[in-house]
Amino acid sequence: MLHRRTYVADNQGLGDAGTRTFDLNMTDPITAIWLKFQLVNGATDNRDNTLPPCITSIEVIDGADVLYSMTGAKAFALAANYLGFMPRQEISELGGAVVTFTVPVMFGRFIGDQEYSLDPTKFTNPQLRITWNLAAVRAVALTAYATGTLQVTAVAHVMEGASSASHFLMSKEIYSWTSTAAGTEFIDLPTDYPWRGLMMRGVLGGNAWHWMWDQIRINCDGGRFIAMNERGWDVMNQLTMVNPRMHYKHEYRVNNGRLIYTVLGEHEQVSLISYGTPDMVIEFSPTSAGRGTTTILTGGIAQGAMVNATALVSGYNPYDCLYLPFGIQDDPADWFPAPDFKGVALEVRAGVNTALMSLALVQDRAY
Numbered sequence: 001m002l003h004r005r006t007y008v009a010d011n012q013g014l015g016d017a018g019t020r021t022f023d024l025n026m027t028d029p030i031t032a033i034w035l036k037f038q039l040v041n042g043a044t045d046n047r048d049n050t051l052p053p054c055i056t057s058i059e060v061i062d063g064a065d066v067l068y069s070m071t072g073a074k075a076f077a078l079a080a081n082y083l084g085f086m087p088r089q090e091i092s093e094l095g096g097a098v099v100t101f102t103v104p105v106m107f108g109r110f111i112g113d114q115e116y117s118l119d120p121t122k123f124t125n126p127q128l129r130i131t132w133n134l135a136a137v138r139a140v141a142l143t144a145y146a147t148g149t150l151q152v153t154a155v156a157h158v159m160e161g162a163s164s165a166s167h168f169l170m171s172k173e174i175y176s177w178t179s180t181a182a183g184t185e186f187i188d189l190p191t192d193y194p195w196r197g198l199m200m201r202g203v204l205g206g207n208a209w210h211w212m213w214d215q216i217r218i219n220c221d222g223g224r225f226i227a228m229n230e231r232g233w234d235v236m237n238q239l240t241m242v243n244p245r246m247h248y249k250h251e252y253r254v255n256n257g258r259l260i261y262t263v264l265g266e267h268e269q270v271s272l273i274s275y276g277t278p279d280m281v282i283e284f285s286p287t288s289a290g291r292g293t294t295t296i297l298t299g300g301i302a303q304g305a306m307v308n309a310t311a312l313v314s315g316y317n318p319y320d321c322l323y324l325p326f327g328i329q330d331d332p333a334d335w336f337p338a339p340d341f342k343g344v345a346l347e348v349r350a351g352v353n354t355a356l357m358s359l360a361l362v363q364d365r366a367y
Helices: 072-083 231-243
Strands: 001-013 019-024 030-040 055-061 063-070 098-106 126-133 151-160 167-178 184-190 195-203 215-218 224-229 247-252 260-262 265-276 280-286 289-300 308-320 319-324 345-347 358-364
Touching: 001 358, 019 195, 030 055, 030 126, 055 072, 063 072, 072 098, 072 195, 072 319, 072 358, 098 215, 098 231, 167 184, 184 358, 215 231, 215 289, 224 231, 231 308, 247 265, 265 289
Parallel strands: 063 167
Antiparallel strands: 001 151, 019 126, 030 098, 030 151, 055 063, 055 126, 167 358, 184 345, 195 319, 195 358, 215 224, 215 345, 247 308, 260 289, 265 308, 280 289, 308 319
């Protein structure tokens, strides 16, 4: 078997918003598609506006059959949990800086998985489809993204001469809602294929993930089997046995008292260093909810003007997403056997109002 990398799109220019579709016209199995979105910040700066939330959806489709479908933020979080680390990014708020969002769309348990991969010959017209809006957070401007600078690159990692795969991992968003404090949301989950993992996202400024996901229960066949019934706090802490603390670099524009946000939404820790400003001391006060306030003194005086600083950030839950693995991740026989039940419901009791909650499921789909 030979590993081959082939461009599906090579620095393809995009507008500030739209949808673009690319044919996957190779015939050998695809283990992953690596995506890179690249653009430039406005001339002044681009604060609190990372790129993944501006990518509305990343999809692999075959006509009406959706094989993979994630927002940019969830695609990033899922890949980070698969890999055990964050893929390399250029994350910057600095004016005129080049920013990237890179993410692998994976169809197997690992790169080069011959048993689990996307076999284009099993489909009629497989395509990669992306949708984006650079104004999702803030309209393009000098203090946001620079207009007309977005490009996308897509590289298919092809296994030439590999044996025909018997399965692939189908990853899709399946449900979203707005939370009600102490209210329980009942969600019927699909049972057509076994589950490898479930990703849960909750977004509400200043609130830690476990406050939104206060109690999580997986109810099978109307209570005949309860696969899980735990508080979100306990689930999150137990997952540190298998999901390591993540790390990345983030460039900020900061001054004394500024509230800054991190990509990692739980137990964040930030170490800030200024770019060559003498006699400057920077401190960061974390909240364990993906944000915190800076205290900056220059020569003992509060720093009023914005300065450039680089940060080493660590924490958990990229973009407020927690990935719950079912069983040993390399052993399909150990994954959750959803088809064995007539019905499976996820029951989520929230601890706060108006959190934006959503689910994505990774399933073992046989050809």
